[in-house]
Amino acid sequence: MLHIDSVVGDRADHELHHRLHHLEHAQAVDEVFIARADMDRRRLRVTTPKGEDLAIALPRDQKLFDGAVLFIDDTRAIVVRAEVERWLRLQPSSIAEAVELGYHAGNLHWRVRFEGECLLVALEGPADAYYARLDNIFGGRRIRSALVTEQAAA
Template sequence: MRRAIAVHQRGSWSGPAADTVVLDQAHRHRRRFTFDTVSGGRVLLDLARPVRLRDGDALACDDGALILVRAADEPVMDLSAPDPAALLRIAWHLGNRHLPVQILPDGLRIRADHVIAEMVRGLGGTVTERSAPFDPEPGAYAGGHHHHHHDEEEEHEPPRPPRVLAGDHDRGA
């Protein structure tokens, strides 16, 4: 099995890719996991720390091959508003809920969520559901191209929210 051991950011590498991998947003934030390429090859992503893979990046394999990373289409909602103030208000509410958000030239993109769609409409925004790549902002503390994510384990599931213990609501937790 091939082993991908380094990441070359989009625009920083050249030449032909030996293969392509298409990953959704959740699987582009990993340190170690096994994936299948478009041609049916099997590859182990084996990095020292989690990296936020972007569409157009290349995975460098231990045999010298490069594998092109493509963002998979997934259910998303594109959000717009009648004016900049309304869009900022929507962005504030999304941030207050700690939702991953992709900034578009004329709006915002989030994962499809009917509850959030109703909130956005209630704030005067427009919601357009579609299937498209999702590439949210990494966040202020993500450290550039690296993703600040606690997924050091070899899991294929996104991290679970923290448990709330009985009585925590009384202490402001």
């Protein structure tokens, strides 16, 4: 198991980008995909697609981000990639429905963001579970909804 105790840098940094470019030609760059919900964690265990186990324990002043270089030497490198994030876009049809939706989203500790008159809920499980919870809350009243997939913000 490889122990990671700090972020080496950002793959966009000129020097690191140059080193990574050469390693990529040798297929020696391993990208570890981390869920957006885990990007704020300081300690976690993950396995790279090439099968390397990582134990990540970052200091308080560092955090993971898309493009974070966790390890690099002359023969290989490991870089963080943020997984694609899925959102459920909910559009209430009235102010009362919007207030009720916001109240329940807060009580359920859903991670949300706002886009105009829509509430976007980060999906950290199957979409059907969120739809079922909404049906229980609104008793069959329908809130317009749509699934949205996008690259997570770094």
